[in-house]
Amino acid sequence: MRWPSLAPSLWIGFTAALLCATYAFLYVPIVHVALASVSTNTMWPYPPRWSTAAYTALIHNRVYLEALMNSAIIGLATAVLSTAFATAAIFGLMRYPGRHRGKLLLLYLAPLFVADIVLGISTMVFTNLFMGIGGNLAVAILANAVRCFTYAFLIIAVQLYRYDWRLNDAAMVFGATPVQAFREVTLPLAAPALFSASLSTFILSFNNLEISFYLLGATPTLPAVAWGTLRYGIRPELFAVTTLINLAVILGFAAILISLKVGRHRRLTQAEEVRGLT
Amino acid sequence: MTLENTDIQVVNAPAARRTGLSRRQIALLMQAPSVALIGMFFVLPILSIIVLAFWRTESYQIIPDFTLSNFSAVLFEGAYLTFFLRSFITAVAVSAVSVILAWPIAYFIVRVSGRWALLLGMLFALPFFTGEVIRLIALQGLLGPVGLINSMMMWMGLQPIRALIFTPIASAIGIFYLYLPTAVTALCLSLVNFDFRLADAARTFGAGPVRTFLEVTWPLNLVGTLVGFILCFVPALSSALAPRFLGGPNGTLFGMSLAQQFGDTGTWSLGAAMGVFLFAATLLMVFMLSRAVNPQRSGFSGGTAEREGR
Numbered sequence: 001m002r003w004p005s006l007a008p009s010l011w012i013g014f015t016a017a018l019l020c021a022t023y024a025f026l027y028v029p030i031v032h033v034a035l036a037s038v039s040t041n042t043m044w045p046y047p048p049r050w051s052t053a054a055y056t057a058l059i060h061n062r063v064y065l066e067a068l069m070n071s072a073i074i075g076l077a078t079a080v081l082s083t084a085f086a087t088a089a090i091f092g093l094m095r096y097p098g099r100h101r102g103k104l105l106l107l108y109l110a111p112l113f114v115a116d117i118v119l120g121i122s123t124m125v126f127t128n129l130f131m132g133i134g135g136n137l138a139v140a141i142l143a144n145a146v147r148c149f150t151y152a153f154l155i156i157a158v159q160l161y162r163y164d165w166r167l168n169d170a171a172m173v174f175g176a177t178p179v180q181a182f183r184e185v186t187l188p189l190a191a192p193a194l195f196s197a198s199l200s201t202f203i204l205s206f207n208n209l210e211i212s213f214y215l216l217g218a219t220p221t222l223p224a225v226a227w228g229t230l231r232y233g234i235r236p237e238l239f240a241v242t243t244l245i246n247l248a249v250i251l252g253f254a255a256i257l258i259s260l261k262v263g264r265h266r267r268l269t270q271a272e273e274v275r276g277l278t
Numbered sequence: 279m280t281l282e283n284t285d286i287q288v289v290n291a292p293a294a295r296r297t298g299l300s301r302r303q304i305a306l307l308m309q310a311p312s313v314a315l316i317g318m319f320f321v322l323p324i325l326s327i328i329v330l331a332f333w334r335t336e337s338y339q340i341i342p343d344f345t346l347s348n349f350s351a352v353l354f355e356g357a358y359l360t361f362f363l364r365s366f367i368t369a370v371a372v373s374a375v376s377v378i379l380a381w382p383i384a385y386f387i388v389r390v391s392g393r394w395a396l397l398l399g400m401l402f403a404l405p406f407f408t409g410e411v412i413r414l415i416a417l418q419g420l421l422g423p424v425g426l427i428n429s430m431m432m433w434m435g436l437q438p439i440r441a442l443i444f445t446p447i448a449s450a451i452g453i454f455y456l457y458l459p460t461a462v463t464a465l466c467l468s469l470v471n472f473d474f475r476l477a478d479a480a481r482t483f484g485a486g487p488v489r490t491f492l493e494v495t496w497p498l499n500l501v502g503t504l505v506g507f508i509l510c511f512v513p514a515l516s517s518a519l520a521p522r523f524l525g526g527p528n529g530t531l532f533g534m535s536l537a538q539q540f541g542d543t544g545t546w547s548l549g550a551a552m553g554v555f556l557f558a559a560t561l562l563m564v565f566m567l568s569r570a571v572n573p574q575r576s577g578f579s580g581g582t583a584e585r586e587g588r
Contacts, residue, residue, distance in 0.1 A: 007487075015386040019398075022383060025455070026405050029416035032426050036419060043424045044433070085312045092308025096301055104309060111320050112509065113560050115516035117533050118553045121540050122323035125550060129340065130326050146319045149312065158467060200407065207409025209519070214540065223411040230411065230523065234418050242415045249408050253400055260396065 030246050037239035054236035058244075061237065067220040073137060074221065075206035078144040083198040085145070086152035087190075090160060111150045116210035119147060124214040135217030143211050148201035155200060159193035159260075167270075189270065192263030196256040203252055207245065324557065330550035338544045348551035358535065358552070364446065365532040366559070369514035372454045376461035376510045377503055384465035389474070399466045406459040410519050417452055421524065444526030452520035457513055461506040468502020497575040504567045511563060516556050532556065 032045075037055070039048030058064055089108065093101055111119065123143040127133045163186070171181040205212075209223040216224070226241055299307070331348055334341045352358045387398045405413060420426045421442045428438035441447050476498065480490040496503075518533035525531065532552065539549025 012386070012390055015382040015390070018379070019383050019386055022379065022458070023401065026402070026459070028426065029413075029420040029455075030405070033416045033419040044429045081315075085315055088308045089312040092305055096305035096308070098302070098305055104313070107316055107321075108312065111316070113512055113564060114320075114324070114557060115513045115533070115560075117516050117518050117537060118327075118556055119320070119323070121536070121549060121553055122327040123319060124540070125330050125546065126319075126323040126326040129330065129546075130322075142315070142319045145315060149315060203407045204409075207407065207412060209409060209411050223409050226415065227411045227519070230415060230418075234415070234422070238415050239419070242412050245412050246408055246416075249404060253404050253407075257397060257400055 030242075033239050034243040034246065037236065037243040042236055042239065054240040058237045058240045063220060063225055064222070064237075064241065067222045067225040070137065070216075070219055071206045071222040074141055074144060074208075074212060075202040077141040078148050078205035079198045079202035081141070081145040082148035082152045082201045083156075083194060086149055086156055086197065087194060089153060090156050091186075094160070094163070095165065108153050109150060111146055116147065116208065119143060120211045120214040123211075127215070135215050135219070137216070137219060140212045140215040140219075141205075143215055144205040144208055147208070147211060148205055151204060152197040152201050155197040156190075156193045159196075160190060163189065164271075189263070189267055192259040195259045199252050199256055203249055207249075327550040327553045330547050331554045333547045333550075335545045335547045340546060348548045349555075351548055352551050352555050358532070361530055361532040361535050362555070362559075364530075365515050365517075368446070368450050368453060368531065369511050369517075372450055372457065372514050373461070373507045373510040376454060376458045377465070377507050379458065380461040380465045380506055381503070383462055384469050387466055388469040395470075399463070402459050402462045402466070404459075406463070410456060413456060414452065414519060414523050417455055417524070421448055421451065443524060444529070446521075446525055446529045449517075449521040449523075449525035449529050449531065452524045453514045453517050456517070456520060457510045460509045460513075464506030464509055465499070465502055468499045468505070472499055497572070500571060501576050504571065508560075508564060508567065512560055515559065 035045040035048050036042040038050060038052065039045040040051045040053065041049050042054075089104070093104065120143065123139065123146075124135070127139050128135070133139060167185050167189075168178070168181040171185045172178060176184065207223055209221075209227055212221050213224055213227075222241065222245070226238055229235055229238055330340070332344050332346070334343065334345050334347065352362075383402075387395050387402075391398050418425060422428070423438070423443055425443070427442060431438050442451075472495070477490050477494050480494045481487075485493065516533035516536070517531060518537045521529045521531040521534050522537075525534075533556070536549055536552040536556070539545045539552065
């Protein structure tokens, strides 16, 4: 008779332990490398003998600086393109659902089933062999935009599929133009989704190696330089690059989390206002 | 305020009234950029590797005449088939383990953690965004010959574990590390959209926890589970970086060999055939898994109508 009352808490204990073990598996390497990057005893930094040598080496290496610029350009352009296209596509599908909705969804989600490396080489074959265009930043941006478009599409869709278009109708009944309604009602409510999509796609394309690698020719990006160095063995400045990128991604995710929380709060209060009006 | 703005009919064809475009034209305009992007930089590239796969490469020159030699090389020259089988087994094993682990984890995040669910879920997605190279460097810190685990073993006076680096097992661990977050995220999304009142209803009517899971929760989240499996399987099947860095001399995987055709050896058409082979294998897997779904039991019958009515 005591089993039924004991079983749920056992189960919760077990899954909680599993969760902790998996987090440890994911994050211990990250913390280990971060500690290694700030100490002279890089192999076993427990306790670390503090040093900033790895970061000094990184700053004085001009290749990394140039690569950082290129990665930032790819990231920014890809984020803008993929988020703008995905936003238009989603609002179009939601507001004007037509006969071709299923086919369009299939086309938009299809890139998920093709790995980065196949995307990279096939785009290289297409642009290089069939179009006669050599590797350059623009092609790399467009290929990354394909991959990121799907992610942006999913991120925005997951957050907006419950969006209530009656809010816009209500605004228009009270005299707003459709554009005004979109700008003043839809956009504030969709802002967290758009923000998280653009930041995520920036991070993804910034850190992408396999798509960019085949399309850039000799233009270095940060992951490509790191990969090139890694092939000749692990070096302290790689730990420094890794740590900086991990920190930047953690900060980006914190920003996304805050925007989602603020957005949820705003959505709730706005829904209450509308309810109060009607 | 113009008369147009107060016109109630505007509600049903909002933008149409102002721009003079029909609903169809607006719908078309909103999809056009995305269709053009995916068409130009996804569909055409895939078509072009299919074409190239039937051509020949001779001493770094591409000769456009029809041949099946690339495909016969992939299928009948033992090495490529070995690489493929090795990749396939690794990918299936890694994706299966990821999905099995992802179930209790996602269930806990969605069902138990309450207001922390978003934070806990995002902590899983986060490593995915740092890119493969960065995560492989971090993994080196964990698995490497002088990495965390082996240093700890030696510190405790034990023998270091050789299998941890430069073996197929090491690259499987690496691939697992790379794509576990995808499986967890897919399952979290599936469970977040699952109406747990259905499971509660089954319990109310006397079903035990196991039966409730097998007859309600599992079938209604089967699609999410399979999506998680596929999203893990696709990159795992073609992974090239992890085996190159962790796999050692006997750990060559298909994706790594594919990358070599476009690098040192310059046999592009063979590489294209390998790419087509990978793509076909993925499609076959998706097809077979989608047949496992019984639409009537997966919540597709009337599920959307019910949601829209709410």
